[in-house]
Amino acid sequence: MGPDLSRRRLLGYALGGAVGLGATALAKDAQDDRREAQSTTGTTWTTGTTWTTETTGTTETTDPIIDDVELSIGGLRRVGPFTYEVVFDYSLPSAAENYESEFMQGVTNEGAPNAFEGTDGSYVVTWKPQDDDERLVWQVRTTDNSVDALVQVATPPSEAVQAEWTLSLSELKRRFDRFAPTELFVTFDASNSQSIRAFGPNGKAKLTALSSGLVSYVRNGSWWRVATDLDELLLLNGSDRSGRENFSMRRYDFLVGNSPYNGMQRMRHRLKEGYHQGTNVFYFFPNHGYGTPGLDRAQPDAVYSRFYVRFEDEWSQPTPSDTCKIYWAGANLSAGDAGQSGEEPTGDNGWSVRVFTRGPDDGGSVSLGTYVYHLDQSGRFGSLWPWPDEISIGDWHQIDAYVKLNSVTDGSANADGIVRTWLDGKRQEDREDVRWRTTKALGFDRIGPGSYWGGSEVSPRDNELVYDDHQFNVGHDHL
Incomplete structure (x- = not known):
């Protein structure tokens, strides 16, 4: 059983614990936050000639x-x-x-x-x-x-x-939470680095993971190294193992904590022209008391989630082959390689349900659908299940999803898994015959916003989308 915290409202996004590929998500520790607030004053450049420093x-x-x-x-x-x-x-x-x-x-x-x-x-x-x-x-x-x-x-x-300017993962988490940004801008850079830029009333900050393995945190001009590296972050979270040898195939998973939504914070993703990568911002269930990575019966079996999204005015998906994944309604990527990158599920090696958009963007709107890695998919890649309604560019839209994994009898997958989706309150699909698993130990290990362009296509321009008010409810078919 997970902790008695079934309903989570996740945006404002609080960076938890660590960053980079498969970063750790930890709940905000208010006591530690108060202790640090009492013991440090923050590092600020106050005038051209005067300094207040933590050193x-x-x-x-x-x-x-x-x-x-x-x-x-x-x-x-x-x-x-x-x-x-x-x-x-x-x-x-x-x-x-x-x-x-x-x-x-x-x-x-x-x-x-x-x-x-x-x-x-x-x-x-x-x-x-x-x-x-x-x-x-x-x-x-x-x-x-x-x-x-x-x-x-x-x-x-x-x-x-x-040494004075090196942060532990827990220190980084506390600083970022106390910084309390109102907007996060998440981007994959051409230099093979991934970063979160944060903006708010306390200034601006940037959290970056480089291909060299260096993780850094910059706030209001001051620079810290974070005492971790990509390999540690991968192992720490049981993140997907594909592409470890080829950094260009890695996608950082900046995971979030669970600070309450306050109606002010939002998160922006940029998909750069000529690239596939946006980024993933996961809530990683094993880091919140729901079992361990991989196969564990303590992981959730069903999750209802909701988020708001806006595709910025210059969003471009000119052809039907232009697809962009925007949200993980549920997945397990730590049990094996399945659930992405053309790896077929076998019942115990992973699965995923994602929301995607598809061009063309004629008339200022794009189509939506669900991209599902499941046992009955045709071929290596997951099934694309289109929705009947389109989403207008430049406007805020509410997307809801309910995913419940199938039951298992004597090692066989029963065809009773559920995928239900809504756009602005209108039902888009209702499937009750999906099969993902042959063992009850394969549950949800993550959920959350995630942007990736393709298939084989790359983003035709610098495309941006904004997320807000991400919520989910574990074990229920409603919020």
Whole structure:
């Protein structure tokens, strides 16, 4: 049995736990969130010369010959994989007129300042350390008849600074939840990276997984590495195994938590011109108490779901061969390879039910249907079951789906599985004879928005669609 949380309202989307291919979805831990809110203030660039930072590494300053000469590290933040911005503060005696300023150690894009604005101030320099032991050391010498001083200030070693700007999966989740974006923009980039861009009253953030395996989080200009990699994320979630050797075939699965919908947050997907990939945003049931990945009787057998979708005004599907999957009404992709990519179900190796659109887009609308991997499909690929009504481009539409897996008797699949769908409250299909499984241990392992263009076709332009108010109810035929 799953937890006593049968009904979920999922949008606003709360990023849970991890990101990347088969990322972990964890429920928001309010207690941890309060603890972090009390212990950190967030990293913000407040003015051109002042910094508030979460970094806690200490600085080292030599004892000045004259007490009036002071140098310090005013702030330090990471802005890229191996790039930091360092704020140096200085206080110089008004009596001194001549200064010699230089970096004694460290690689920077800029040289040390040769002139200072007033006796007290700050300046920013970009530091690109070349090894773990490197420090950025700034030295100022004053030479004057009345003042003679030599002062140095140094950052911590690069290795220590890097550790301060590395997030665990749980820390990432808490930061993203506290950030509370109102819009998520999910996209697959030409550089073989997948990202979620988040926008809201607290600024903007970006979460990216690269083909190199690096996962990063950028918020309001500050950059963190996330302490995970693609292989760990794959294994962690029992995600589909196809394409591990060929990154170009991978589709990241950014999974969501279950923070309550507040009527303000939405999620945008972009399918780039010339590419298949949008992305998947799954609610992964095993991460919420519904059994384990693969085959497990504790997984749900039936789920009713609803979401709202809008195809943006420039959406283009010019021919009948242009198909785009937009939603997973249910699937199990962790039990085996079936359910996608032309892998036929055998009763215990996976299944899927997806909503798709198809061109042509004449008259400002496209057709809809259900794409189903099941035991009685004809050939390698799933069955396409068209709906009678079309969906208009540029308008919000409500889509509902109810999927109930078939019963099993002595290892045989009974023809009593259900697929029901609705568009704007109007019934589109009602099938009660579908067969997916030969074992009761094959249930739902995921559900949620997912965009992918094709078949063999690719998106003819940068197409965008927007999702909102995603809800589902486990074990019921209604919300």
